[in-house]
Amino acid sequence: MSMKPIEFDRRYGELDQVISAYVGLQADDAPGKQSEALQAYLRHTWHARPWALATAERQIREYARNPPGRLRLSLGEFYPVPDVGLPESAIQDWLFVIADHLKHSIEQGEVPPPSTPRTHWEWHARxxxxxxxxxxxxxxxxxxxxxxxxxxxxxxxxxxxxxxxxxxxxxxxxxxxxxxxxxxxxxxxxxxxxxxxxxxxxxxxxxxxxxxxxxxxxxxxxxxxxxxxx
Incomplete structure (x- = not known):
């Protein structure tokens, strides 16, 4: 049975916003390196919805800690991460890297300066x-x-x-x-x-x-x- 919208948003709503920013772009985040997609998400969200950053960090970290099995995915009870060009075995570590970047940005108050949108997602978000x-x-x-x-x-x-x-x-x-x-x-x-x-x-x-x-x-x-x- 598919998850109700309110439950989906509570668990995965902001996670989905972050992952959507990667459509058509490389998921090449690494410790000390933010992908173009993550930079676009941070740039827009810091200026438009700064309170959502902590929600994104929590949802991503919780999802990475408890990845869904195939049965629960088939039942629609978990968020299926779209294809971001990474092998399935690398998704969990990649999510932890994103969560760490978000946490660092929040704790250090690293607010990107206003800028012209640089990705398709950012143009539509702005x-x-x-x-x-x-x-x-x-x-x-x-x-x-x-x-x-x-x-x-x-x-x-x-x-x-x-x-x-x-x-x-x-x-x-x-x-x-x-x-x-x-x-x-x-x-x-x-x-x-x-x-x-x-x-x-x-x-x-x-x-x-x-x-x-x-x-x-x-x-x-x-x-x-x-x-x-x-």
Whole structure:
């Protein structure tokens, strides 16, 4: 019988967040050496959810100490570690190394400085709503579904909770504040799921700025019946 979601999160929720950061990357952590994936997890989590680091360290260490047998895995009672490119015999030691890195980072207060995302996981962890827009409305099928980019954006606004639209605008401003090279903005929108080119004559950053400006009209303040009109 599969584990209930609340029980899964209590035991493995943050463990799963850490392991997800390794998708497509090397699990080459070693004593004194953090993998690119673990650096991305630490960089994002220290600034977004610092309290989760201790939970991750505990869950990973407990899992490494009590690895599941095949029967319990088949019953769905344990978290099955996805393929990270390591032989099964090396997984336990690797998990202990990760736990030790997390513990050291917490105890020493080693907070990575803010930085541009460097992995696919980190891009989506930092800009989740922008990833939702670009991956959901600007896939390669967009030209078949909408007459142009503005129509796709209008559909997103019409079908999305205004609070999420507001979050998207904040993420756009945060991304533009990184002041990246144009090639890096092209990489960013591709990492976040955009499979079509920006509309002419915009560059990737130009279109993101245009998108942020266009969202300004999506929010209308109610000043009350006694407010004076300008």
């Amino acid at each position: 800009f989740p709503e922008l990833g939702q827009l670009l991956g959901g409305w600007f896939s390669q099928d967009m030209p078949d579904e909408f007459p142009d980019h503005d129509a796709a954006v209008d559909d997103y606004i019409a079908t999305t909770d205004p609070q999420l639209v507001a979050r998207l605008k904040g993420e756009l401003h945060e991304l533009l504040a990184l002041a990246l090279e144009e090639s890096d903005y092209a990489l960013a929108v591709a990492e976040l799921g955009m499979e079509v080119d920006p509309p002419r004559p915009y560059s990737p950053s130009g279109w993101l700025a245009h998108l942020a400006d266009s969202l300004g009209g999506a929010f209308k303040a109610d000043y009350g019946p006694g407010a004076a009109a300008d």
